Amino acid sequence: MIDMHSHVLPGVDDGASDVEESLSMLTDSKKQGISIVVATPHCVVHDDDMILDSIKRRQEAYCSLNKKAEESNLKIPDIKLGFEVYLDVDVTLFTDFRKLCIEGTNCMLVELPYRIWTDMNLEFLKSLIDKGIKPIIAHVERYFVFKHNFEKILRVNDIVFQVNSDSFLSISSRRRIKKVLENVAICVAGSDMHNTETRKCSLGAAKKIAEEKFPEYADAVFHRNAWKILRAKK
Numbered sequence: 001m002i003d004m005h006s007h008v009l010p011g012v013d014d015g016a017s018d019v020e021e022s023l024s025m026l027t028d029s030k031k032q033g034i035s036i037v038v039a040t041p042h043c044v045v046h047d048d049d050m051i052l053d054s055i056k057r058r059q060e061a062y063c064s065l066n067k068k069a070e071e072s073n074l075k076i077p078d079i080k081l082g083f084e085v086y087l088d089v090d091v092t093l094f095t096d097f098r099k100l101c102i103e104g105t106n107c108m109l110v111e112l113p114y115r116i117w118t119d120m121n122l123e124f125l126k127s128l129i130d131k132g133i134k135p136i137i138a139h140v141e142r143y144f145v146f147k148h149n150f151e152k153i154l155r156v157n158d159i160v161f162q163v164n165s166d167s168f169l170s171i172s173s174r175r176r177i178k179k180v181l182e183n184v185a186i187c188v189a190g191s192d193m194h195n196t197e198t199r200k201c202s203l204g205a206a207k208k209i210a211e212e213k214f215p216e217y218a219d220a221v222f223h224r225n226a227w228k229i230l231r232a233k234k
């Protein structure tokens with residue numbers, strides 16, 4: 001499996017607080033059958049400097065994690081670097097916006113505001129698509145509590161939908177997941193793990209439920225689609 005959404009890097013956002021917690025999260029992921037974790041720290045961008053600063057902080061966290069992982073000899077998944085970009089502006093206005101994509105890809109994990117979306121929110125997405133970026137909408141099912149958001153997002157082409165593994169675990173959120181799976185072209189799963197206690201990785205459990213409840217979609221969502229994204233030529 002590939003985990004397309006995680007807050008596993010130490011000390012950069014509200015995710016792992018230190019390297020020890022990162023390693024604990026990653027060893028748990030490995031045990032659940034995850035071979036690649038995409039590290040996607042929260043990123044708010046309102047100018048070019050904020051992009052460069054986010055990249056610098058992410059790199060420092062990644063290096064400290066890597067060093068400790070090598071010393072400890074623990075079995076952990078490979079890490080790919082990305083961001084969870086809060087899309088409250090048109091990020092293509094900034095010179096280095098392409099650096100916010102998941103490394104080696106033209107895909108960007110984006111978080112939309114938690115409310116009824118306006119045309120402007122959709123314009124920010126279209127602006128990325130016009131510049132050759134494929135947006136991946138983080139935990140898309142979360143926004144469907146707001147009227148018409150689902151219909152609005154279906155009108156945007158060339159996007160990928162990411163669903164959180166926790167949403168497979170309860171009956172009410174599984175209804176929203178079903179709606180996504182039955183209506184969108186490409187869907188991937190992510191843990192959105194933040195720590196080892198209250199928001200940990202549940203991809204392993206979610207995949208088992210998906211195999212039972214949505215057998216025709218499970219392999220694509222937890223495995224195949226993410227591999228295609230990470231392997232696609234830029």
Ligand SMILES: [Fe+2]
Nearest residue numbers: 005007084192
């Ligand atoms: Fe997240």
